Amino acid sequence: MTMQIDRAMISKRYRLIFKTTSYSLVASVSITALIQIFFGDDAVPTAIGLTISTIVPLCVAPLASYAYIRLLERISMMEEEQRRLASVDGLTNIANRRVFDEILSREWDIAIRRGTPIAVFLFDVDYFKRYNDHYGHPAGDECLKAIADLLRSKITRKTDLLARYGGEEFVVVFPDTPEEHVLRLAESICRAVEDLKIEHVKSDVSSFVTISGGIAVLQPDQKSTPGRLTKGADEALYESKKSGRNRVTVLRQD
Numbered sequence: 001m002t003m004q005i006d007r008a009m010i011s012k013r014y015r016l017i018f019k020t021t022s023y024s025l026v027a028s029v030s031i032t033a034l035i036q037i038f039f040g041d042d043a044v045p046t047a048i049g050l051t052i053s054t055i056v057p058l059c060v061a062p063l064a065s066y067a068y069i070r071l072l073e074r075i076s077m078m079e080e081e082q083r084r085l086a087s088v089d090g091l092t093n094i095a096n097r098r099v100f101d102e103i104l105s106r107e108w109d110i111a112i113r114r115g116t117p118i119a120v121f122l123f124d125v126d127y128f129k130r131y132n133d134h135y136g137h138p139a140g141d142e143c144l145k146a147i148a149d150l151l152r153s154k155i156t157r158k159t160d161l162l163a164r165y166g167g168e169e170f171v172v173v174f175p176d177t178p179e180e181h182v183l184r185l186a187e188s189i190c191r192a193v194e195d196l197k198i199e200h201v202k203s204d205v206s207s208f209v210t211i212s213g214g215i216a217v218l219q220p221d222q223k224s225t226p227g228r229l230t231k232g233a234d235e236a237l238y239e240s241k242k243s244g245r246n247r248v249t250v251l252r253q254d
Helices: 006-037 043-086 097-114 128-135 137-154 179-195 226-242
Strands: 118-125 161-166 167-177 211-218 248-252
Touching: 006 226, 097 118, 097 167, 118 137, 118 179, 118 226, 128 137, 128 179, 137 161, 137 167, 137 179, 137 211, 179 211, 179 248, 211 226, 226 248
Parallel strands: 211 248
Antiparallel strands: 118 167, 118 211, 161 167
16 A cells, blocks of 8 residues: 655644744743742752653654654655656666556547547567677667667657567657657667667678667547557567568558
8 A cells, every 4th residue: 555645744743843842841941940949959859850751751752753754754755666666667767568558548548538649669679689699688688778778868758658568679659649750750769779889790681789660550449449559560560570670660550
């Protein structure tokens, strides 16, 4: 269960703790001084004892509240970090497949209400298994991270979602975006990946790492599902690979 922390409440409680503790200390000193004035020095030890038994609980209670609030804050921070880790791919530090599924479903519903299209760009690294076999898995990981960094610099609109789809596959969701814009950006990404000049001597299409991609564009309605869009993008990706790789193919769906 997720605990929601009211920041305004915590700030107000801090101020109350400070005031209560301060007032308690002032009251303790004042009571001791008054007893000394009216009853003399002999009464001071008794006064101090009475004051301590009265004031200490007043001081301890707010301090205990302070410790409890700090604990709640710590729990809240840990839960926020857990939510972040659950939504981010550990290797590339971009959104993971679960977030992609959630966002696509949400944007699908929005598109139905607004009558706007959605595009999905799905792509993977050409001959990545050969790359891993030749250069090793650590090099493969670095290759994927470099591509993810490049993608972050290309996918800049807040409405678009970049995610790792799985393995060497990446995916981008473009809500309410013209097809020509998606294609232009996808082809730009395709060229930029090759321009990274990550050596790939086992590739059949280039001396460097390249990608193949597929784009599906669809006007959502109540009769279809988001799965139709990802399936279309996957089919377009397959066509890119069949046509020689290092390219982008668009699948238009009615």
